[in-house]
Amino acid sequence: MTARLIGGRYLLGEPLGSGGMGSVWRAHDQQLDRVVALKRAHPGVDDPDGRRLRREARTGARLHDPHVVTIFDVVTDGDEHWLVLEYLPSRSLDELGKLPPDQVARIGVQIASALQAVHAAGIIHRDLKPANILVTADGTAKLADFGISRRLWAEATLTDSSTVGTPAHLAPEVANGNEPTTASDVFSLGAVLYTALEGHSPFGDDPNPLAVLRRAARGELEPLRRGGELTPLITRMLAVEPGDRPSVAEVVNELGGTAAAPASRRRKRWVIPVAAAGVAVVAVLGVLIGRAVSGPSEPSAAPTTAVAGPVGDPLTADPCALIDEASLSKFGDATLEPAYGNFDRCDVVVNGSGGQQVDVRAELDEADNELPQGAVEKLTGNLNKVVRARAGDGDCERVLVLSDGTHVVVEARHTDGSGMDVCAMAEAVTQKAIGVLKAGPIPRRTQPLPAASLAHLDACTLLDNQALELIPAVDAKHPDTSFGGWSCGWESTTSDLSVDVRFDRDQPLDASDGRPVTMSGRSAFISSEDDGPGTCAALIVFRQYADTVELVTVIARGPGTQTTLCGLATKLGQAVAAKLPKA
Known part of the structure; x- marks a missing residue:
């Protein structure tokens, strides 16, 4: 076939x-x-x-x-x-297993906002369940499968009303033969969130669907044990009486209410699948982690010193000179994003007419990182070669190898929707970068990085040997470094446990980004699975200027429970925060 x-x-x-x-x-x-x-x-x-x-x-x-x-x-x-x-490269919610409350809240607010749109269109979904919720690697959640949905004012037929949903997530009134309502969808969403937290339906884990249906009809619910701060809301959503449940708008507001808002400057972090085994963690981080050049900055004179080699001083090399909006405007509404992520990267976000979004980046990378498989074009001068990797699921990559061995990574990746020509976008930026490098070294930043910026620090100096002893059998003498010293990683020699410290930029954080804490007097957030499954991160605010914050992100990655990983990230984050200078 x-x-x-x-x-x-x-x-x-x-x-x-x-x-x-x-x-x-x-x-x-x-x-x-x-x-x-x-x-x-x-x-x-x-x-x-x-x-x-x-x-x-x-x-x-x-x-x-x-x-x-x-x-x-x-x-x-x-x-x-x-x-x-x-087409959405993703996994269904039921494939993800038990999830921590903060991740369930992030998924829940997105699906609640989708359900709000469904109800506003006069439709009842009638079959909300984990299998009908798709979650991408970057945490985007989408509602699928309207096979038994019906418009609120549609005439019900015997055939239609015989199919009312999945017993494990069915509202009691529907299990008793009543027609589904918007309140029934709210109950089902509460049951989905309960399942994501506990690993089974609120009606228990009996494999017999008729037994589950009987419990649903009687409203026999098991208590929520892993809900944390979500417990009061989910308990109200699972009220037996429909009139006691919150509206879907109230659910959106209580979960954070941002998923249905117009797109802001906050962007989705790219995460690394756990299955990316066989490649050093930080070598992959050098390619995938969000990086950017200086954002709204304090005025200062641009440097005028001569440049040695195609790159020169990492502090003054400007990744934004290798990418521009003009070369991408033919694909959609293109916006330059010079103030997101680390300091070795520059992005253009392209919004398509169908609600799709593609992030295109040009990033400076270390010479010893592994090249992708693909077609190789030999060049001369400042450029040694270009490697064009085959398109993946929603992304396309090019790597320019410079004469000093430095890599310029160009990648276009769907962050919302699908169907845009990511390889054509990656190639447009590649041609732009080739033209710049044929003309000479990478141009310097027009606005130098401020003296107060994290960019003047070395990430590898922020964790000393005493702090690294928290990682059993850690190789403290041979960290994995990155371009500019703006991220650093250490690995255990006896297990898959590792820690990464990287610098980052974003708009100001809030409780939706993680659990707020204080570290050495600094605002910080503990974010479970911030960098993908099997991770926990401490996001430490270093300084804020205009609408941008500079962050130090400390990521614990490896086997173990989320509680263990977040405990490790917290302790390491405290050690890092204690070493940070005053901003």
């Missing part, structure tokens, strides 16, 4: 998953040259004329929300009916 062309347009790829009603495949839209997902009802499902699938398409097509999977089309191929969906 992998070579089959659906509807004369969609080239079928590998299967992505299967549920009770249908299966989903990855496919390539040959007309628009984009990756999509195709959904088809199972052959045994009673939907010979595609009525259910078309109803799902009509329902989903009415929704335009960043946290709802987009439905593009419905096509007929012979006697089969296919739904064309946004």
